[in-house]
Every structure is written in structure tokens, then in C-alpha cells.
Amino acid sequence: MKGVPIPAAERHGTKYGRDWHRRRKEPDCAACYATRVRKPRSLCGTEPGVKRHRRRGETVCRPCQDAKNAANRARYARPKTDGATP
Ligand SMILES: [Zn+2]
């Protein structure tokens, strides 16, 4: 629907609202901000990505496999001492 102006109150919580805030150089309101923090579509390359593949019965992809390996390695490499207390 082109040409129909959207009332200011109604654009919040839409991509138009964010646009509007940006043009006014002000931070997004809560409704508009909520549209911004969408869940990332792809978790690949992270440990949760591995879990997601498993849950879906998929083969764990390469970036996820690498992330898991790296995390495991970091875990093993971590010294058993607690923090930097001398
Ligand atoms: Zn807004």
C-alpha cells in the first residue's frame, strides 16, 4: 500500500519505526528495538549450533564442528587454578 501514510504510533514495532527513529537521530523505542533483536537465523560456528543440529537430527556442519573442537580445546587448556589469584 503505497502512498498511505502510517500514523507515527503505528509504525513503532515495525521496520518503518526504526527508520523513523534513525531519521530523527534518536534511539529506538522499546517496540522498535524489539524488532531489531531477532534471533539469529544461523547459529552455525557456535556450540549452540551443534546442539541445534543434533536436536534436528542433522549432520553437524563444519563451522559448528570446528567451534565445538575449539571449545573443547579451550576447556582442556584451562588451568585448574581459580582465576588470577597468586
Ligand atoms: Zn519506535
Ligand SMILES: [Zn+2]
Ligand atoms: Zn552448523
